Amino acid sequence: MKQLLDAAAAERQVLSRRLAEMFENARDFHVYVDADGVGGLVALHIDLIDLAEVRSLVVRHDLRGGGIGRLLVQAAIKEAKHLEMSRVYTFTRIPAFFERMGFVAVDRAELPYKAFKDCLQCPLFPGCDETALLRDLTDGIS
Numbered sequence: 001m002k003q004l005l006d007a008a009a010a011e012r013q014v015l016s017r018r019l020a021e022m023f024e025n026a027r028d029f030h031v032y033v034d035a036d037g038v039g040g041l042v043a044l045h046i047d048l049i050d051l052a053e054v055r056s057l058v059v060r061h062d063l064r065g066g067g068i069g070r071l072l073v074q075a076a077i078k079e080a081k082h083l084e085m086s087r088v089y090t091f092t093r094i095p096a097f098f099e100r101m102g103f104v105a106v107d108r109a110e111l112p113y114k115a116f117k118d119c120l121q122c123p124l125f126p127g128c129d130e131t132a133l134l135r136d137l138t139d140g141i142s
């Protein structure tokens with residue numbers, strides 16, 4: 001999991017995560033595994049009573065384009081609904097991918113302060129080039 005995240009972080013696609021941080025948040029992760037090991041991962045990180053972040057989404061290069069990314073995001077959304085979250089959000093440079101999963105681009109000012117918890121450790125801070133997207137989980141769409 002760390003290797004996949006590190007490789008994507010080196011390409012500035014996701015935020016780097018320290019190993020200790022990954023252990024602390026181990027229960028956030030959904031992991032896709034095949035015969036070659038970890039094929040993909042995503043994390044659902046709870047911020048507030050009704051708000052969680054979908055983050056650390058990476059699919060192994062050889063599996064990309066095969067629907068694993070969608071499966072992982074769907075798993076995170078399913079868990080968020082199970083936990084009675086009303087909204088999930090993400091920050092991304094590929095908004096079109098998340099729009100396919102029902103997320104909608106929003107002004108980042110719409111997100112609560114807690115959503116910016118990781119910004120200080122981002123190498124791009126304060127020059128963020130990511131889009132904030134929200135998915136309403138009360139819309140009745142699975």
Ligand SMILES: CC(C)(COP(=O)(O)OP(=O)(O)OC[C@H]1O[C@@H](n2cnc3c(N)ncnc32)[C@H](O)[C@@H]1OP(=O)(O)O)[C@@H](O)C(=O)NCCC(=O)NCCS
Binds near residue numbers: 065066069095096097
């Ligand atoms: C983004 C990523 C997770 C997608 O995983 P994947 O398994 O290749 O995606 P899927 O095959 O499930 O694609 C689902 C849909 O999204 C589309 N899609 C895939 N990558 C996309 C991208 N970069 N931009 C826009 N749409 C994308 C697919 O065409 C597919 O569309 P469809 O519904 O019309 O069939 C993967 O490319 C990856 O790991 N990228 C590097 C890390 C990264 O950028 N993570 C996101 C950080 S926010």
